[in-house]
Structure formats: structure tokens, C-alpha cells
Amino acid sequence: MKKIYGLLGRNINYSFSKSYFTEKFTTEKLNCEYQNFDIKQIEDVVIISKEPHIRGLNVTIPYKEEILPHLDALDPIARRIGAVNVIKFENDGKLTGYNSDYYGFTNSLQPFLNSTMNKALILGTGGASKAIRYALDELQITYTFVSRNPDTNELSYADLDKDTIESHQLIINCTPLGTHPNIASCPDIPFEYVSHQHLLYDLIYNPTQTTFMKKGEKQGAKTCNGLQMLILQAEKAWEIWNS
Numbered sequence: 001m002k003k004i005y006g007l008l009g010r011n012i013n014y015s016f017s018k019s020y021f022t023e024k025f026t027t028e029k030l031n032c033e034y035q036n037f038d039i040k041q042i043e044d045v046v047i048i049s050k051e052p053h054i055r056g057l058n059v060t061i062p063y064k065e066e067i068l069p070h071l072d073a074l075d076p077i078a079r080r081i082g083a084v085n086v087i088k089f090e091n092d093g094k095l096t097g098y099n100s101d102y103y104g105f106t107n108s109l110q111p112f113l114n115s116t117m118n119k120a121l122i123l124g125t126g127g128a129s130k131a132i133r134y135a136l137d138e139l140q141i142t143y144t145f146v147s148r149n150p151d152t153n154e155l156s157y158a159d160l161d162k163d164t165i166e167s168h169q170l171i172i173n174c175t176p177l178g179t180h181p182n183i184a185s186c187p188d189i190p191f192e193y194v195s196h197q198h199l200l201y202d203l204i205y206n207p208t209q210t211t212f213m214k215k216g217e218k219q220g221a222k223t224c225n226g227l228q229m230l231i232l233q234a235e236k237a238w239e240i241w242n243s
Helices: 017-025 041-048 078-079 101-114 127-139 164-168 211-218 227-241
Strands: 001-009 033-038 054-057 085-089 095-098 119-123 142-146 171-172 199-202 221-222
Touching: 001 017, 001 041, 017 227, 054 119, 054 211, 054 227, 078 095, 078 127, 085 227, 101 127, 101 164, 119 127, 119 164, 119 211, 127 142, 127 221, 171 211, 199 211
Parallel strands: 001 033, 001 054, 119 142, 119 171, 171 199, 199 221
Antiparallel strands: 054 085, 085 095
């Protein structure tokens, strides 16, 4: 009997996950199918959870945090992060939440790290940023969140000056700004203070080179998109589903 896996989100036709897993299942001759579950509200997950052949789901924007009350259990790392991007359907029908985003980010970031890259700016405060925070804690890189509506200990975009940019050599875009089809947009940071000492990491993978990355490269910065993170977190999800 064919096993079903899928992506849970809203307006997810752009997503890479379906094509990635479909190709994986074909190449490895697995009797599996990957579907997009595009839902308007998180409560609709109850209907999906009753599908008899589903074995696992990926979770994307905007449900990585909203999904939490609908799960029966959380992996300890997902609990500490406070966001879920992988759901395993247990044999007894219960749903367990995991987070593989932190794993994908950590392992895609490490080749770029050096001894001076010890402070980061995290642009955005949504579910994806929580996994990045956890990863940076594990890597012992200090960080500051930047938000349009800053909370205590967070910066606004207007707060970003020359000293702040120069002292944070890792800048991570966790916002959706610049995602296809709105590829001209990007976070409003003072790119003129970015230099060759910076790494601009964009979690977006479509397009492969975002406006955020282009503006960084113009200043001599190294850049990285979210594609390798996505591949690594997808393979980690597959490992979770089959453990």
C-alpha cells in the first residue's frame, strides 16, 4: 500500500518539497507519494490527520507554531525551539512534532564559519527564526533579533547603523521578503555597511539569488541561499519518519 507524505502550509505551490520528494521516491523506487496540503486555517489539519495512509508531514509558513496545540507529543528539541516543521504519524495514530530546520541550517552554515564570525543578526521573528536561534546557541554564536515590531532586547530596522552592521558579520534573513514572485523586495538594512567580512544567509531558495543576496554581493560579502538547508532538513525529516 502506498505511503503518503506531504507538506502542510498555505499558498505553497512554490514549494520545493513536493518535487524533491517525488524525485527521491522515483529514483529510489519507493512506493510513496508526496502531496501538498494547502489549508486556509490550521484547524483543517484535523481532517488531514485522519487520512489512513499518511506517514508524515513537513510544515511550512504560517503553521510552524500554530500546529503545536494539534500535536500529541513534541520531540525535546522541537519543544525547546518552540516550532515544528516535521510531523511523524505514529503507529498508534498519535502525532509527534519535530524540528529539522535547525539541523539543516547548522550543517549548511558550518562551511562558511570562521573564528571572527561570532555575532549574528536574525532578521525576522517567526517560526523559522526560532530554529535559527537554537542553532546559533548550539554553535555558541551570539545574536540579536531584528523586527518591524521589536520586543524587549530586539532591534528595529531603523536601529541598524554602521557599528551594528560592522560588528555582526553574520546576517540571516528569516523573513519571506524576496520570495518568488515578489523577488524585488528584501529586508531594509543599510547594505552600504556590509563588507567582504560578512556572510549574508537567506533562508529563501526561490529565487536562487535573492535581492538580499545580490545587494550583499555588491558589497563584497559572501552569500548563501536556503537550498542546501532545505535539502538537509528534508533528508533529516525522512530519517525521522522512518525511525
